[in-house]
Amino acid sequence: MKLVIVESPGKIKKISSYLGNGYVVAASFGHVRDLPAKKDDLPEKYRSEPWANLGIDVNNKFRPYYVRSSSKSAQIQKLLDLSSKATEILLATDADREGEAISWHLLQLLKPKVPVHRMVFFEITQSAIQKALQNLRPLDLNLVGAQESRRCVDRLYGYEISPLLWKMGPRLSAGRVQSVALRMVAERELERIEFVPTAFISLDSLTEHGFTARLTHFQNQRVATGKDFDSKGKLRDGAYPFSKEEADGVAAQLKKHPLTLQKDEEKPFTQKPPAPFITSSMQQEASRKLGFSVKKSMEVAQKLYEAGYITYMRTDSPALSDEGTQGARAAVGQHYDAKLLPANPRVYASKNQNAQEAHEAIRPSGKVFRDLQQARKDLADDEYRLYELIYKRTLASQMIDAQGRQRVLTLNLDNHLFTASGKTYDELGFRTLYVEGKDEQEEEGEKLPQMQVGDLVKVKKTTVKNNKTQPPARYTEPKLVQTLEKAGIGRPSTYASILTNIETRGYIQRTKNTLHATWLGMAVVKFLTEKFPRFLDYTFTAEMEKQLDDIAEGKRTRLDYLTHFYFEEGGLSVELAAYRQQPHTETDFTPEILKEAGLRIRIQDGTPLLSMSGKAVKIPDSLKPDDLTPEKAQELLGSGETITVAAPAASAQKRTLGFHEGKEVVVGMGKYGPYLKVGEEFRKLKVHASAIPHLTLEKALQMAEAASSENSVLKELQHGRGKIQVRRNDRGMYLASGKNFAPLQEGTSLDDLTYQQASEMLKQHQDSRKKRA
DNA sequence: CAGTGAGCGAGCTTCCGCTTGACTT
Numbered sequence: 001m002k003l004v005i006v007e008s009p010g011k012i013k014k015i016s017s018y019l020g021n022g023y024v025v026a027a028s029f030g031h032v033r034d035l036p037a038k039k040d041d042l043p044e045k046y047r048s049e050p051w052a053n054l055g056i057d058v059n060n061k062f063r064p065y066y067v068r069s070s071s072k073s074a075q076i077q078k079l080l081d082l083s084s085k086a087t088e089i090l091l092a093t094d095a096d097r098e099g100e101a102i103s104w105h106l107l108q109l110l111k112p113k114v115p116v117h118r119m120v121f122f123e124i125t126q127s128a129i130q131k132a133l134q135n136l137r138p139l140d141l142n143l144v145g146a147q148e149s150r151r152c153v154d155r156l157y158g159y160e161i162s163p164l165l166w167k168m169g170p171r172l173s174a175g176r177v178q179s180v181a182l183r184m185v186a187e188r189e190l191e192r193i194e195f196v197p198t199a200f201i202s203l204d205s206l207t208e209h210g211f212t213a214r215l216t217h218f219q220n221q222r223v224a225t226g227k228d229f230d231s232k233g234k235l236r237d238g239a240y241p242f243s244k245e246e247a248d249g250v251a252a253q254l255k256k257h258p259l260t261l262q263k264d265e266e267k268p269f270t271q272k273p274p275a276p277f278i279t280s281s282m283q284q285e286a287s288r289k290l291g292f293s294v295k296k297s298m299e300v301a302q303k304l305y306e307a308g309y310i311t312y313m314r315t316d317s318p319a320l321s322d323e324g325t326q327g328a329r330a331a332v333g334q335h336y337d338a339k340l341l342p343a344n345p346r347v348y349a350s351k352n353q354n355a356q357e358a359h360e361a362i363r364p365s366g367k368v369f370r371d372l373q374q375a376r377k378d379l380a381d382d383e384y385r386l387y388e389l390i391y392k393r394t395l396a397s398q399m400i401d402a403q404g405r406q407r408v409l410t411l412n413l414d415n416h417l418f419t420a421s422g423k424t425y426d427e428l429g430f431r432t433l434y435v436e437g438k439d440e441q442e443e444e445g446e447k448l449p450q451m452q453v454g455d456l457v458k459v460k461k462t463t464v465k466n467n468k469t470q471p472p473a474r475y476t477e478p479k480l481v482q483t484l485e486k487a488g489i490g491r492p493s494t495y496a497s498i499l500t501n502i503e504t505r506g507y508i509q510r511t512k513n514t515l516h517a518t519w520l521g522m523a524v525v526k527f528l529t530e531k532f533p534r535f536l537d538y539t540f541t542a543e544m545e546k547q548l549d550d551i552a553e554g555k556r557t558r559l560d561y562l563t564h565f566y567f568e569e570g571g572l573s574v575e576l577a578a579y580r581q582q583p584h585t586e587t588d589f590t591p592e593i594l595k596e597a598g599l600r601i602r603i604q605d606g607t608p609l610l611s612m613s614g615k616a617v618k619i620p621d622s623l624k625p626d627d628l629t630p631e632k633a634q635e636l637l638g639s640g641e642t643i644t645v646a647a648p649a650a651s652a653q654k655r656t657l658g659f660h661e662g663k664e665v666v667v668g669m670g671k672y673g674p675y676l677k678v679g680e681e682f683r684k685l686k687v688h689a690s691a692i693p694h695l696t697l698e699k700a701l702q703m704a705e706a707a708s709s710e711n712s713v714l715k716e717l718q719h720g721r722g723k724i725q726v727r728r729n730d731r732g733m734y735l736a737s738g739k740n741f742a743p744l745q746e747g748t749s750l751d752d753l754t755y756q757q758a759s760e761m762l763k764q765h766q767d768s769r770k771k772r773a
Numbered sequence: 774c775a776g777t778g779a780g781c782g783a784g785c786t787t788c789c790g791c792t793t794g795a796c797t798t
Contacts, residue, residue, distance in 0.1 A: 007792060030792025037787085053787095072792085098791055151789070158788025171786045178788085302793090314791090494790060668782070675782060682782060727778070734778070741778055769776080 003086035004119065005079065005106060007093045010306055011124060015092075018129040026082055028093065029075050033066040033105045035155050041067050054159055056152055058573070062562045064152060066105070076109060083110040090136065092119040096358035097552070100140055101147035107139065123321040123360060146552040149561055153544060156565075156572055157535065164531075164579070165524060167656060169606025172524065173505060176541060177490045179528055181498050182507050183536055184483060185475055186517035186525040192626045193591045195471035196233035200224055201247045202465045205254060205418060208458040211446040213259065213411050213418035215250065218242050220415045226469045233469070244464065250416055251462040258456040259411035259418060271402040273430035275318035275348045276361035276394050279492035280485040282313070284478040285393070287513060288437055290385050294477045295496045300386045301362070309375070309387055311365050314492040316485070317357035318348040320397070324363045328398040331369045331391075340399045340429065348397065354488030354545045363394040396434035403427040407448055411457060422448040471626075474514045489541045506606065509624075516624050519601055519608035526589035531579050534570060580659055597630035612637055658697040667695055676704045719755040724762070726750060735762055742766075 002023050006015065009027035016025045035055035036042045042065060046052055057063040068076060083089055089112050091103035103118055117136035121128045158175040165172035202225070203215040215223055221240035228239035235241055277285070279298075286297040301313035311324070320328065325345045332341055350357060364370060364387070370378075375387050404425040411418040425431070451457075475483070481495045490498055499515075502508050507521030517525070529536045547564075550556040566572050590601045600611045601619070608619045610633055617636050619628065657665045666677040667685065674685040674692055683704040687695065714733065715726040724737045726744065733744040735758050742765035 009793070028792075029794090031790070032792095034790090035788090038785090075793095094791085102791070147790095154789045156788085160787095162787035166786065173787050175788045177790095491790060493792080497790090677782075684779090736778060741776085743776095 001086055002088045002090060003082050004090045004092050005103075007099065007102060008312075014124050015129060018124070018126045019133075024082060024086070026079055027075070028079065028102055028106060029072055031069060031098070031102055031105065032072050032076055032079075032109055033068055035064055035151065036067045054155060056155060058156070058566060061559050062152055062566070064148060066108070068109070079106070080110060083112050083114075086112070086114055088114050089116045090119040090133075091116065091139070092121070092132070094358040095120045095122060096356035097143055097147045097150070097548070098356075099358060100143040101151075104139055104141070104144040122358070123323060125321070125323055128321075140552075142554045143552045145558040146548040149551055149558045150544070150548055152562055153565055160572060160576060161528070161532065161535070165527070168523060168527070168603045169520065171505070172520075172606070173501075174524070174528055176535075176544075177484075177494070177498055178502055179525075179536060180487075180489055180538060180540070181480065181484055182502050182517065182521055183525050183529065183538075184480060185502075185508050185515050186522045188472060188474060189517040189522060189625050190591060191231065192471040192474070193628075194593060195231050195469075197471070198229045198233035198469045200226065200229070200467050200469065201242050201244055202467055203242075203247050203250060204463045204465070205259070205459040206461045206463075207259070207420075208460055209449045211420050211422070211448055213409070213420040213457075215242075215247075215416060216419050217415070217417035218246060218250070220417070226467065229469045231471075244466070247464040250413075251464055253413060253416075254459045254462050257413055258458045259413050261409060261451050261453050261455045261457060262412040262417070263410035264407070264451060264453055265410075266405050266407045268403070268405050271404075271429070271431070273346075273396045273399055273401070273434070274393065274436045276320055276324075276363055276397045277390060278316050278318050278350075278361060279314055279495065280316075280478070280482050281318075282362055282390070283481055283495065285389060285436070286386055287476065287478040289389060290382075291513075292382075292386070293513065294481060294499055296382075297386065298496050300382050303383055304379075304387055304390075307379075307383075308365060309370060309379070309383075310390055311361070311363050312359045313362055315357075315359035315362060316352060316355040316492055317350050317359060318361045319350070319357070320348065320363060320394070321360045323367050324360060324394070325398065327364065327367055327369045328394050331364075331371070332395050332398060335371060336395070336433065340432065342398075342400050346398055352485065352488060354542065356491075361394070362390055364391050369394075392434040396430040399430035399433065400427070402429040402431045409448060409451070420446050420448060422446045474516055476513045477510070477515065478513075480515060487538055487542065488545055489538075509621075516626065518621075519619060519625055520603055520606060522625060523587070523589045523601075523603045523608070527587045530587055532575055534575070535572070580664065582659065591625075594628070594630060594633065597633065599630065599633050610636055655692070657695065657700055660697065660701060665697055665700065667692055667700055676700055678704070715750050715753070717753070717755040717758055719759075722755070722759070724755060724758045726753070726758070737762055740766060 004015065004019065004023055004025045006012065006025060006027050007030055009029065012025045012027060016023065019025065039047050039052035042052055042055070046065060049057070051057045051059075055065050057065070089110070091106060093099035093102040093106075100118075107116060118139050119132050119136055121132040154176055158173065161174040162172065165174060202223075205213050205215070207213060217223060218240055222238060223242040224235060224239035228236050230236065275281070282301065283294045283297045286292040287294070292300065298313065301310065304310045305313050329341055329345060332338070348361070369391065372388055372391060375384055375391070379387060402425060404423055404427070406421065406423055408419055408421045411420070477499055480499070484490045484495070484498070502521070503510060506518055507524060508515050508517050525536075534540065547556065547561045551558055551561060564571065567574065586602070588600070590599065594601065598612055602609055602611065609616045610619050610628075611617075612633070615637060619636065623632070655667055657667055659665065660678060668675055668677065674687050676683045676685045685700065685703055687703065713725050713727050717724045717726070722737070724735055727734055727736050733746060733748070735742045735744055737759075740762050742762045744761070
């Protein structure tokens, strides 16, 4: 028996049918081993190692320690049983970096004594599977090395930077993907906060022919529209700030005089159909047309996949297999119109360099697509609607271009120019079936009549409108996914969980489908971009991918790249050390507009507080940062429940004061009193517990310095097993022996002091205390 | 005045990417 291992159990049935007798197909259910999530997941002998928390011994060639994924234990056991009976093992995990790594981990886990080969295919058809069987190869260890590098970068990045955020609030996190995704949302919110809206005027005329013409030039000067103002409300060069008075003047003129048609231009255009769906474009369209969230799209698609209706839904390749192309063309011919098919099939390739393309596009599965009537009968409503979208998109992708003409009319009155534009389709092509981004085929532009240049056009009604420039729109879920995808950040299997993650951490909130950053999210972004700019750069992942490609091609070693990433100049550990050297100042992320009003926002225990001259209130969760104007802030400060700013309420809690000579300085309350911890070293601190919250770094260091001159042992007197110390503290010199103490006159000559004398003094002191008691 | 002094000092949170069910509400 030959054992074939794939990732997804959904593939087992079909592959088995193509392989026939003598083969058993089983699934790994994804990755089977990973770095330990916490040190307790390691075998006991490693738990006290300095690298135990990271799971990577960075000083020993970045050696990773892998543990079995506990949730997969039943499946792993099954694979172990099967592999012990197998005569040969074929590792048929996905044909990408992660798939190669899964195969390698399986090999480490199963330790088979029989021959092992890697088997690769890009579609599940009889011919593709047979071809794969004839082209078996060994594991590509360079590709495995690239994956392991990626894993190490993510672990080191996430586990080294996240703890820095725990001063802001518990359980906060940073990561290569999530922090950049958050940065996008947070920066958009900040743009909106700092946006200065500006008023501008527009003028539209409804003509006797029923089309509307818009004023573009006033006395031959181009009228400013919303696009002519920058985010601060400044007018760009070349645009004319058209006023209400001028608009009313033009409107009055139009009541008396007609417009003259000055130009009638027509340009032909063609439109190509959109490419077949990949994960991100499917999410986008399911959101726009069906109102699905990213999560819901994936859940519904999973059901369609399991029901055998569609190909795999987590893909970054828009390419159709031969089977898919033929299926789409056949369906167009059968259910629509063979005239809509181009002579040659259309071929699609990913525009994204980081795409791994282990799967084909998302399309109806099989050689013969299940038609919509059949689907209607078999599927639940949501599933049908998504299937219909996928079906039409796939068919449209194989249809001919749409063709038409774009017409623009220019009309004139006294050098005031107006334009009206319209589109006419001569060939709808793929648009008969599918139009991207729209529910139905909408009219684009006006219906324009046939006219001659020089014709007069009467205006029936003129509308003067007061407009306001709009701040940049917030991201929607799929828009953020698409932006990430274009930047090569994240993978199809993770898009939905990226959103869930930054939401459950309280970094962003969603209302319907639009996303906005919370104050916590904005604070985290400000901190990270200020302290670790290189790691928050939008191109960081793309750069990493280049290096991973080099590793995969054998041009660079894993060790070389990780050393660069971690140890070399600008590397993570270097930047972390530099951060720890800095005077530990709190990052102020209060937007300028609020700061100018004397307001301050800070995060305390994960909660955003608004403060002004010592008074502070909690900012309600429901208030979007964009909506916190200085006026709203005053209202909150007036009404809200006042709380103490930076109140280290539990005075016994330890607190970082800052950094001294590269060592973290922490003040805390021990069982027997306050202490200062400088690096790993403890120092006694003589303050009342209530004073701890008010300690500054300088003051605490001074006090510790003073305390360290205390209690120095000046002399030790030994006699047999007895020992008496002469010590000094801030009150003076004293003798100490066990729990007995006695003061010593200042200026006593220590050189001459004998054990016997000291012992006598201690005894007398105890006697005199007893008497008094 | 009475009576210090030294000792002690928590451990946790976290990453990305690949797969499905097994859970609860």
